[in-house]
Amino acid sequence: MYHATLFALYQLCIVIGIAAMPLAIAARQAGVTLPIHRILATIEEAYEANSAQME
Template structure:
């Protein structure tokens, strides 16, 4: 039961990270033009790795 809740929570977090990444796209483009990048891709990769590791 707990593993099911854990996987569901990770899935929701993964989906939330995708939505945040999409909504922050204009900010990321402006930041890249200013000379630096936002590490959103690292957050998304870490959450995705945790989600896939939790799969049975």
């Protein structure tokens, strides 16, 4: 159950990141960066660590 939840959360973050791309581009032009990449990296690390444990 935990593995499936992490996978769903990871996929959701990717979708949100893609959908927020126009906002992120506009924010970057204004000199502000959004921390979406940090959130995605953290969830990716948790998912990969759990996947390695499952093997």
